[in-house]
Amino acid sequence: MRVGVVTFPGSLDDRDAQRAVRLAGGEPVALWHGEHDLQGVEAIILPGGFSYGDYLRAGAIASLSPIMTEVVDAANAGMPVLGICNGFQMLAEARLIPGAHTRNAHQQFIRRDQVLRVENASTDWTSGFSEGQEITIPLKNADGRFIADAETIARIEGEGQVAFRYVGVNPNGSMDDIAGVSNARGNVVGLMPHPEHATEAGFGPDMPDAMSSGVDGLTFFTSVIERALAK
């Protein structure tokens, strides 16, 4: 499966996302923000980073990039799209998913190995998990606090659009401990933590049995690939 990873100016985890796709058995395709060409990919990842320095609002300027026209169209047509961290912020700025992000409640950048609960295991990117499963995924951001008005929160909670929730510690003050959300259809998923950093033993988060051994993130990428194969 060809999975596109879009590089924006200031993208940082784009090569990590490509590596994760490769480790999951997919074929990563580098896409450039300034073009209007999705190169025939079957899924798209908007990677982490500080596109345009996170100036103005995180993800805001990148969401105006040329390629985002095609990304929005493809997402609306049902193509799986995953937004990681900065990519999550872009999805929100592009209104592909509900809500918005502001500065972490404690005002600082934070990095930690974060436990998440999978709340919806039926999206294109989470089908390999089971509902309620707890996974450990590195988190690292400054503007990770997910917020939305009460009505929106009630709606996404009611309709299963909350994909992940923080467990144990809410690291940024996100409403309802929300770590990731999806669109109504379940093909577009965004989350603050970085699944691509938990795909290779030795370079992932510490786990109870061994240091740096966490590979829970791999399931994001195998989920989308397996679902495509099953079609």
Place this chain on the structure above:
Amino acid sequence: MPTIVVEVMPKAELLDPQGKAVAGALVRLGKNAFTDVRIGKRFELTVEGEVTEAVLADVRQLADDVFSNSVIEDVVSITVLDAAPVA
């Protein structure tokens, strides 16, 4: 050259952590006259040439679509200054 000032504030209903942090600092400094602090943004756009209706219309649209995110922010004012303001 004329300057257009666009001002954007976090929505009143939402928590503004930055404002809250500053409000806390004021209390610690013994400044108790202030019941709330909110922190927004001020954009100064320098315009080449005249500020026509068309330019203003552009700015209004940019204010809504680019300078602010309506999920969390409100545009509170758009004003035209003749020259950059001085302190």
Place this chain on the structure above:
Amino acid sequence: MPTIVVEVMPKAELLDPQGKAVAGALVRLGKNAFTDVRIGKRFELTVEGEVTEAVLADVRQLADDVFSNSVIEDVVSITVLDAAPVA
């Protein structure tokens, strides 16, 4: 309740990376009327009771010491509004 608005801008001589990034975005969006964009902060302080001279003096001092960093920013205005402004 009255609101005092303090506005702070990055010093003109210094790089404003934020403004630069937004200016670049405007050009990419085909908005070429703007030669420069600078982004500063707008503080809204809600005051309990009246805005006395003493409160204003406090605000002036806070504007210099807390709301701005004089090494890189200037306080460009301090104004009193009767009520919180609405868009």
Place this chain on the structure above:
Amino acid sequence: MSTDNDHAELIDVRPEGPKPDTVADAAATPDKHQPYEALGLKADEYAAIREILGRRPTSGELAMYSVMWSEHCSYKSSKNYLRQFGQKVTPAMKKDLMVGMGENAGVVDVGGGWAVTFKVESHNHPSYIEPFQGAATGVGGIVRDIISMGARPVAVMDQLRFGAIDAPDTARVVDGVVGGISFYANCLGLPNIGGETYFDAVYQGNPLVNALAVGVLRHEDLHLANARGVRNKVVLFGARTGGDGIGGASILASDTFSSGGPTKRPAVQVGDPFAEKVLIECCLELFRGELVEGIQDLGAAGISCATSELASNGDGGMFIELDAVLLRDPSLTAEEILMSESQERMMAVVRPDKLDDFLAVTAKWDVETSVLGEVTDTGRLVINWRGEEIVNVEPRTVAVDGPVYDRPVAYPSWIDALQADSASRLARPTGNAVLREQFLQLLGSANLADKSWVTNQYDTYVLGNTALSFPDDGGMIRVDEESGLGFAIATDANGRYCQLDPKQGARLALAEAYRNVAVTGAVPAAVTDCLNFGSPEDPEVMWQFSQAVEGLSDGCLELEIPVTGGNVSFYNQTGTKPIHPTPVVGVLGVIQDVAKRVPSGWQDEGDNIYLLGTTALELDGSAWAGVVHDHLGGRPPAVDLDAEKQLAGLLAAGADQSLLAAAHDLSDGGLAQALAESVLRFGVGARVWLGELLERDGVDVATALFSESTGRVVVSVPREDDVRFRGLCEGRGYPVLRIGVTDGASDSLEIQDVFTVPLEELRRTHRATLPDHFGATIPQ
């Protein structure tokens, strides 16, 4: 070259300003008064410039000489000493050195066609004035040094020293500095893999902010800063030039950094990490396309430095049209453009036939570019401005042949008394309750407390190659995803030891960094340093400096690892009171497969715990003396570099044979601190006994726990590897003693017959200190 018409659209049009001071004017008005003193030049230096030129300098030339002859750029007080690093080398030390001292950064061959380049630099004074931007631009500057070697930056580290943790101004500086480093490096996408955080009143008005960057390149990608090839184009690209940081180099690094710049322009610079990230990717694409002949980053002294250094290292001549510099602020004068320290800029030398391809790459990345001029064979650096010649100098006289001083050196009047005041006369605890109390007091003290308040603000995951970072002894990065080849780096300096004895202190810093690399399983290979000292005009400071350089260079020779580059920062003092001498030493090591790396803490139950090395009564300058008794005196611990070498060999062999589950070096706080950290690393408890140690080494319990003798490491060894590990130690003859076992179930650190501390109490004590002072972020 007149303005290159192909690129005319790049040239800024600016209003007419005052007429510049031209070379012709300088010849015609020899007696015109020039403000050389305000620019930090001494009368004899000004006279030397006049002699070199055979006339008075133009104001543009004066600007260039003043910044390039500043202490910061010319190393005029340190040059005579730094030569030792180049002289004390054996052929073996040079074997893997692809680029040694003198270039932007040293380059080490790490095998497999790969090379690593690394360097540490200071940004101390700016970080006190404006902590956030000062620290941020410090990171930006050192990263550009790495790019300019042709390498991809892959990691950063930061060495921080602040005033007392409870001093009123400390929180402001800590918050800003850590925030600035976090912001800039995270935004660049560089993992932070380690550093140092110390608090001491001596740094109150003069914090130290050192930043280290490291990059990786293939051998064939090596680039150097030289302008060769007559008629090759000189190109400036990156951010526009503005009025920030003007005079930073000369004014900030000279004696009076509080007295403002030569103009009313702000002395601080504002960094734009986003612009630098784009610049990195742009440069790497230029390198891949072989579009660059020579390249230089713009740091201190901006265009003055880049043009004169490129020209000196190349064919010797260069012609520059200064009007071609893209400006952010059109009101800048020529002198200001020459001195501006605007960040995120690079200068390249490009062949004319490759210029279009070069410009296509910079356009792709939205990086503004202008062609300033070209390489000539005149032997002169000529700069025109508004059609008139404002600079005409021999570039070497600006960049290389600056003044060199043999500053007076004086043995400090106070040092004998200080050294006589040994900590061994201080009351050592004997009762178990007091031992326990002092152990916890140390564990929670500012310098031994957990630093995750700082390090939680740093990304370690980005790039996906971080094999070790905090709180392990060294940071480690995988270089080659195929083979697992990697490197480790650790940095150290103990200002207290250096105050007692700067020569020994420098050797100790070297030994500690070397040992910290060795415990990760890597083999030490090269050294960088950042020498932070007080005023070189103070003869006692100059003595400290000379001692430290001698100690460090001799030490490197004994360990047979070369110094590949570094930085000197003088004038670190408040009033007449200098900081403790603080020579930060960074050691780079190579590991063939990062899968064999060794962490610093215990992971599994039932492993045997061994102490390598022996313990003597060495409490002078120790954390114990400082924290418990507020005492600094005596002579720092002995250091035996042969033994360190032997120890490193043993650790490398143990790691290579996968015999070590963990290894942690003993330094500040001694054995007690190392045991606590090993327990806390993964939350695995341990039972430790000291009986045999007390007997073998003839020391009391307090000394066993708190002494800071060198050459010591605690390791944990799985039971099944025990025989082989003992065999390894015997074969190498290094002192070794089994002192305990890991014990997951106990959830505590038990020092038998002395005290037991539950894990939870250890954790709370260790973690609370920084959040208590600087504010908690998330629930711990």
